[in-house]
């Protein structure tokens with residue numbers, strides 16, 4: 023589980039973009055830079071909650087032939103060197119077709135900590151969340167700006183070791199857009215639940231990170247990081263350097 | 275309200291939609307039996323849309339096939355297709371919910387036109403998402419939407435057809451969920467859309483049932499409709515679910531049954547999740563959505579409404595398909611035989627009856643849903659025939 027004794031930085035990367043070797047390398051790199059946990063995004067053809075950067079990298083990853091089996095293989099390969107939590111993040115269509123049971127089994131085998139499936143809500147996911155917990159996996163649920171208190175209570179109790187607070191309405195990848203209401207909302211969630219809160223969506227700078235850290239226990243960065251990889255997709259080494267520069271810039 | 279049709283349906287969407295869909299369900303529960311709401315809906319159906327649409331006995335078609343064929347003339351509706359039944363219903367709901375901005379996806383452009391029409395009638399702002407391939411093949415409809423004040427976004431992602439338009443509409447909705455009403459055009463999407471759209475479209479079958487009882491003194495043996503998302507089919511079938519009527523859904527067979535060449539979701543799809551609903555979907559072994567193809571923009575979709583998947587699983591609905599070429603033959607045939615130019619979508623239903631003529635016996639009575647008129651397709655067909663000449 024994530025070490026919340028300090029503020030956590032959680033980073034998202036698109037698995038298999040530009041290739042699986044890079045994914046393995048970047049996970050180890052991010053870990054060495056002090057990142058608290060990694061969300062490994064498994065690609066989907068129709069990522070309706072994602073903006074252009076994650077949608078593009080997801081599609082390119084699929085074109086390379088990435089699938090859940092290859093992702094599990096890679097994660098299993100580096101499992102011995104991983105000390106921070108790895109969460110799989112993606113769309114339910116993929117998990118459903120792959121099979122919930124098989125997904126869980128392979129998560130356990132590959133040393134994955136848990137999953138974040140944004141289009142699987144409380145109502146539809148109950149059985150899947152329960153099965154994950156029975157296998158010591160950590161399903162993380164999301165709270166949005168328009169989620170009402172009573173519902174937050176239910177989500178918080180169902181969610182595993184932390185709550186994912188979504189800063190804004192919209193797809194991933196919007197920049198300079200964290201609304202003031204996000205900070206108030208995080209306080210509201212905190213009044214309802216004791217669980218740690220990690221805030222994501224729209225985070226692209228050191229300022230965003232620092233300000234959110236005042237309210238949340240952790241901050242999640244996706245598109246802003248993946249953009250560095252996308253901009254250097256023909257050069258794994260350069261992409262790793264850019265990732266390093268970016269993370270150092272965020273952590274200060 | 276049931277969230278599921280058997281094992282199909284539900285709502286697989288991010289949590290931010292939860293309050294919105296909850297409000298929609300509550301509003302629908304409240305207004306569906308509200309006398310004022312129903313009076314307004316009925317008045318618009320009659321005086322604006324031009325309902326009831328005729329059930330026409332197609333004499334020439336009947337004698338060619340050797341059975342009794344009735345055509346349900348949704349093509350005669352205002353804006354030229356069945357889609358307007360649903361958009362008028364939903365816009366009245368949206369207005370009562372205080373929404374001011376309407377978004378929709380469209381394939382053939384018929385749902386886009388019907389949405390633009392309903393929105394401008396209610397003085398609401400309207401934006402339509404349409405794949406760039408469809409913008410090209412249904413150019414006339416794009417202009418019609420614009421004439422009525424809608425903004426049309428041309429989407430070139432992915433296959434640049436209906437599925438991609440729907441993705442973009444979802445993204446818009448995700449960003450503007452608090453003030454925007456997403457007017458889904460078929461019996462798909464998260465609960466409660468499949469139920470709401472089916473109910474508004476069920477006027478087709480309600481009328482057809484009364485009309486055939488009056489004309490034939492009995493129920494039909496078959497009801498035939500094309501299936502894209504499934505709204506014209508569910509609209510016709512719903513009133514016959516408890517009757518001994520064989521329901522036939524005709525899917526787009528495209529160029530053949532290889533992956534990527536067709537859009538026959540009920541026939542070749544597997545249980546899966548797409549655009550917020552669990553239904554049948556054309557997916558690979560890892561849950562990735564497969565490419566689809568159809569000559570008809572309105573059938574060019576890898577999913578299908580959950581209730582159709584359910585009816586099929588209960589053996590209450592027979593799913594069949596016809597190819598692009600057969601559909602084109604149906605298009606020409608009905609034009610020549612009856613002086614009715616059907617939409618390419620509806621031409622699939624016509625073509626199936628032609629193709630399987632020997633299946634139907636002399637005393638069999640059929641209702642074929644002519645879901646829309648072919649004006650929008652005349653250009654496309656002209657281009658194809660021009661090349662052949």
Ligand SMILES: Cc1ncc(COP(=O)(O)O)c(C=O)c1O
Pocket residue numbers: 355356357381382383384385459460461500501502503504505506507571572573617619620645646647
């Ligand atoms: C005339 C017509 N028929 C059928 C369809 C397919 O939709 P559905 O299966 O929801 O009726 C469309 C969709 O655009 C259409 O325009």
